Amino acid sequence: MTRREYLALSTAGALAASDAAAKEVDPIINAAEHAWVLHDERFPINSRLSNCPNNRPDREYSMEHILSQMQLYKIDKVVISHVCYYGTDNSYPAYMLKQHPDRFAAIGLLVGYRLHAPGDPENPARLERLVKEQGFSGLRLSPIYDRDVVWMNDPAVYPLWKKAEELGAMFNIFLAPHQISQVADMAERFPGVKIVIDHFAMIDIRRPDDEGIDQILDLEKFPNVYIRTSLHNPSKEEIPYRDMWPYLRRVYDRFGPQRMLYANFYELVVMKDIIPFFTSEDKKWILGKTAAGIYHFAS
Numbered sequence: 001m002t003r004r005e006y007l008a009l010s011t012a013g014a015l016a017a018s019d020a021a022a023k024e025v026d027p028i029i030n031a032a033e034h035a036w037v038l039h040d041e042r043f044p045i046n047s048r049l050s051n052c053p054n055n056r057p058d059r060e061y062s063m064e065h066i067l068s069q070m071q072l073y074k075i076d077k078v079v080i081s082h083v084c085y086y087g088t089d090n091s092y093p094a095y096m097l098k099q100h101p102d103r104f105a106a107i108g109l110l111v112g113y114r115l116h117a118p119g120d121p122e123n124p125a126r127l128e129r130l131v132k133e134q135g136f137s138g139l140r141l142s143p144i145y146d147r148d149v150v151w152m153n154d155p156a157v158y159p160l161w162k163k164a165e166e167l168g169a170m171f172n173i174f175l176a177p178h179q180i181s182q183v184a185d186m187a188e189r190f191p192g193v194k195i196v197i198d199h200f201a202m203i204d205i206r207r208p209d210d211e212g213i214d215q216i217l218d219l220e221k222f223p224n225v226y227i228r229t230s231l232h233n234p235s236k237e238e239i240p241y242r243d244m245w246p247y248l249r250r251v252y253d254r255f256g257p258q259r260m261l262y263a264n265f266y267e268l269v270v271m272k273d274i275i276p277f278f279t280s281e282d283k284k285w286i287l288g289k290t291a292a293g294i295y296h297f298a299s
Helices: 003-014 019-023 063-073 091-099 123-132 155-167 177-189 213-221 242-255 265-274 280-292
Strands: 029-033 077-081 104-108 138-141 170-173 195-197 225-228
Touching: 029 063, 029 265, 029 280, 063 077, 063 091, 063 265, 077 091, 077 280, 091 104, 104 170, 123 138, 123 155, 155 177, 177 195, 177 213, 213 225, 213 242, 225 242, 265 280
Parallel strands: 029 077, 077 104, 104 138, 138 170, 170 195, 195 225
Antiparallel strands: none
16 A cells, blocks of 8 residues: 555544544644745755755645645644755745744754765854754754765764754754764763654664664663654555564663654554554654654744
8 A cells, every 4th residue: 555545545534533632642743844845936956055966856845735734634833854955055944934933843954965064163153043043953964875984973073063952952863773873972972962863763674683773772871862753764564564563662662752753744643543552641742742842843
């Protein structure tokens, strides 16, 4: 079953809950959606800035579309994870924050592959402007695109992490399993920086546990590390990604719901109504309360 088919079948049923039931898990926060437009001259996609220049979209995923999806799925707020198409041009999520500060939070792109060099001394000031002037919650760092380069815990990057600690900014980190030790080093060195691990660190569930999930579980000892429950990337199955449930259960048992957060419209039904081991109280955290304590939404 495809995502489209799954959504068509499930929306009318599982998401047609009463308003009273919906309030049991309020606020519902989708902790990661990309956003981009193709036909608005204010927000052009420039391949020179992009950190995925060979990957261009053929359709829009606009603010208006996201708002419509939020209404459909009864989602209160969304975190915009700035898309690679724009690279260091963070103007579209900044625009979204300005238009709907109570509905959106955002994490930007500044540092890493085809972006500003990790050791660029201007990076702390860039982060400060993004947070103080434009209202971003922090950055998405993607060392997964630099698999053979050790930069996440290079001393040259310490000033960026220190500035994040001063600002109360956070980092979403998109990485490969062999890079987890770099994040562990920085989590310990800068305990005031909240870190969200994206996509289960792209573990290969066909490989031994000590090459993947065990390394994620080892991060539990750092209270500033959180796990985003995006199941679709590591999964080898169609939605509802049942082959990932044992790994989700191990994260749940180790980290607890207060350090887990959900993302993506098409996984809401999975997390809200299908996973068998979440309690009603767990869902309040995983579907929104955890994210509300990490990302900056206007009240």
